[in-house]
Amino acid sequence: MKAIEDQIKDNREQLDIETPPEDAWNEIRMGWKKEEKQPLNFQWWKVAAAVFFISTVGLIGYSISLNQEVEELASLGDISAEYRAIEAGYQVEISQLNSTLSIDELSKSDEYAWVMEEMRMLEEINKQYRADIGESADQELLVRALLDYYEKKIRLLKKLELEIKRQKNEETNTTDYSNI
Numbered sequence: 001m002k003a004i005e006d007q008i009k010d011n012r013e014q015l016d017i018e019t020p021p022e023d024a025w026n027e028i029r030m031g032w033k034k035e036e037k038q039p040l041n042f043q044w045w046k047v048a049a050a051v052f053f054i055s056t057v058g059l060i061g062y063s064i065s066l067n068q069e070v071e072e073l074a075s076l077g078d079i080s081a082e083y084r085a086i087e088a089g090y091q092v093e094i095s096q097l098n099s100t101l102s103i104d105e106l107s108k109s110d111e112y113a114w115v116m117e118e119m120r121m122l123e124e125i126n127k128q129y130r131a132d133i134g135e136s137a138d139q140e141l142l143v144r145a146l147l148d149y150y151e152k153k154i155r156l157l158k159k160l161e162l163e164i165k166r167q168k169n170e171e172t173n174t175t176d177y178s179n180i
Helices: 002-009 022-036 039-073 081-100 112-131 141-171
Strands: none
Touching: 002 112, 081 141
């Protein structure tokens, strides 16, 4: 370390020159040219990032398509034509009850929240069973469970229909005694 200080003190006059020698600038320019070649490594990083991004988007897309397949659940008709007809009959009856009862309007009412919760739970169980159709699960057990689902849903809707009729009858049978 002392040798460097001595060398600086001895060559102080040459180091204090206002303009550096021409060779110094040439060496600096050569250093810049070497640095300009480094972006090639940066390009590989961009390619790696693009591959990662594309593969991530692809995996997400694939995952979404799998979820949509589960959403497009299997039906009893996938097992046999006989079950397809039975299922269609249940679906027609449920559709008629839904339109008669105006389920969309009733779902907004707190008074029937218990029924809507029961129907939501039934739908979740139904989705789970439908996802199992075609797998190695016992098909007969699945058929019974899905038929049971339809029967329970119909019973629940009919119970709701009776409750609504009962409430309407009570409203019409209530007599206003204030006029007597």
